[in-house]
Amino acid sequence: MTNFPFEAQRALFPILQKKAQLSSCSQSALSTPVTEALARYMTSWSEQGMDWGGWGVVLDQAKAEFARLIHADAADIAVMSCVSDFASSIGNCLSFDAQRDGIVLGEIDFPSVGHVWLAQQARGAVVQFAQPDAGGEIALEGYARLINDRTRLVSVSQVSYSNGFKQDIGAIVKLARAQGALLFVDAYQSAGVMQIDVQRDDIDMLVCGAQKYLLGCPGIAFMYVRPSVAEQLKPSNTGWFGRINPFAFDIRTLDYAQGARRFDTGTPPYINGAAACAGMALLNTLDMAQVEAYIEQLSAVALREAKRHNLPIASPLDPSRKGSNTAIRVKDSAAIERHMASAGFIVSARGPLIRVAPHFYNTEQDVAGAMAALARLV
Numbered sequence: 173m174t175n176f177p178f179e180a181q182r183a184l185f186p187i188l189q190k191k192a193q194l195s196s197c198s199q200s201a202l203s204t205p206v207t208e209a210l211a212r213y214m215t216s217w218s219e220q221g222m223d224w225g226g227w228g229v230v231l232d233q234a235k236a237e238f239a240r241l242i243h244a245d246a247a248d249i250a251v252m253s254c255v256s257d258f259a260s261s262i263g264n265c266l267s268f269d270a271q272r273d274g275i276v277l278g279e280i281d282f283p284s285v286g287h288v289w290l291a292q293q294a295r296g297a298v299v300q301f302a303q304p305d306a307g308g309e310i311a312l313e314g315y316a317r318l319i320n321d322r323t324r325l326v327s328v329s330q331v332s333y334s335n336g337f338k339q340d341i342g343a344i345v346k347l348a349r350a351q352g353a354l355l356f357v358d359a360y361q362s363a364g365v366m367q368i369d370v371q372r373d374d375i376d377m378l379v380c381g382a383q384k385y386l387l388g389c390p391g392i393a394f395m396y397v398r399p400s401v402a403e404q405l406k407p408s409n410t411g412w413f414g415r416i417n418p419f420a421f422d423i424r425t426l427d428y429a430q431g432a433r434r435f436d437t438g439t440p441p442y443i444n445g446a447a448a449c450a451g452m453a454l455l456n457t458l459d460m461a462q463v464e465a466y467i468e469q470l471s472a473v474a475l476r477e478a479k480r481h482n483l484p485i486a487s488p489l490d491p492s493r494k495g496s497n498t499a500i501r502v503k504d505s506a507a508i509e510r511h512m513a514s515a516g517f518i519v520s521a522r523g524p525l526i527r528v529a530p531h532f533y534n535t536e537q538d539v540a541g542a543m544a545a546l547a548r549l550v
């Protein structure tokens with residue numbers, strides 16, 4: 173195989189012996205460490221009856237693995253079951269008044285996050301969308317035009333779920349900071365395949381769920397909150413795990429734990445935490461700079477092959493301007509997804525698009541094969 177740096181790790185994903193799984197923008201492949209972590213959970217449940225202590229330790233390890241991936245401290249990470257819940261939790265903490273009522277987000281961000289911000293209109297928020305250009309990219313000026321001294325929150329998807337466009341987060345932070353707005357980064361399509369450093373980039377909040385590039389399963393998500401920001405926020409969406417001492421069992425006292433833990437709510441999704449922990453631990457054995465460079469190499473192959481087969485590309489045409497996902501416009505994406513699966517290529521349909529989204533374990537041959545199969549089907 174040409175230029176394939178992850179031969180040894182590829183062997184940890186049994187499905188790849190039979191199929192080309194290229195659906196990491198939706199669900200990544202199952203690895204043996206994740207299978208083993210889930211089996212350990214089931215064994216402890218089956219043989220010990222319950223192990224809240226042990227399951228809690230694994231969940232804390234999952235927080236620590238996520239923190240390591242994004243260069244944060246484990247104490248700055250909260251856990252919930254999905255990214256939308258985190259967005260709601262943050263939205264409900266903010267006040268929207270005549271001085272500060274603006275929320276700015278990208279038109280190609282994930283709709284669910286947009287819905288959460290739109291729901292804040294009932295609390296006085298004014299929501300504005302930065303528009304992509306004809307090439308599917310949102311220029312910084314698109315945000316700059318909308319961010320002003322009334323903006324409370326800027327919400328940005330680091331990589332678009334739809335066309336894979338990659339935004340310059342460091343530059344957006346500067347725009348938000350200059351106007352005194354908070355920055356909420358949705359890293360669901362970037363964490364696990366891109367270097368992320370929340371401290372270097374001075375990010376306020378960053379969210380990501382487990383089942384895409386983090387190699388876990390659905391039902392768990394993580395949020396980084398900058399400590400100085402967390403201290404100012406009092407989530408109304410709360411529960412006993414957000415208390416200073418969850419085991420105080422004092423029904424009359426609503427105290428908020430220090431830092432990000434105040435965003436924890438009720439009993440966490442421990443089993444999903446076990447899977448997420450193992451997936452991220454595997455990622456943390458890799459050199460993320462090498463993964464990022466390799467994903468860009470696969471993007472170049474995807475774009476080259478799509479062009480060669482005259483497939484209509486919806487993604488940015490410069491591999492350095494996109495994440496893993498290369499989106500192709502098709503007529504019936506659900507049917508194409510099914511036909512591709514029958515041909516051994518697991519890709520992901522979204523609206524009018526088929527998304528080919530490799531992870532580090534995919535080869536150039538996987539990507540080129542998928543584009544050739546797509547060309548035969550469309």
Ligand SMILES: Cc1ncc(COP(=O)(O)O)c(C=O)c1O
Pocket residue numbers: 197198253254255256257281282284285329331332333358359360361381393
């Ligand atoms: C970028 C992005 N954000 C958010 C979501 C949805 O997150 P959740 O279902 O965890 O709320 C998705 C799901 O595809 C996504 O791709």
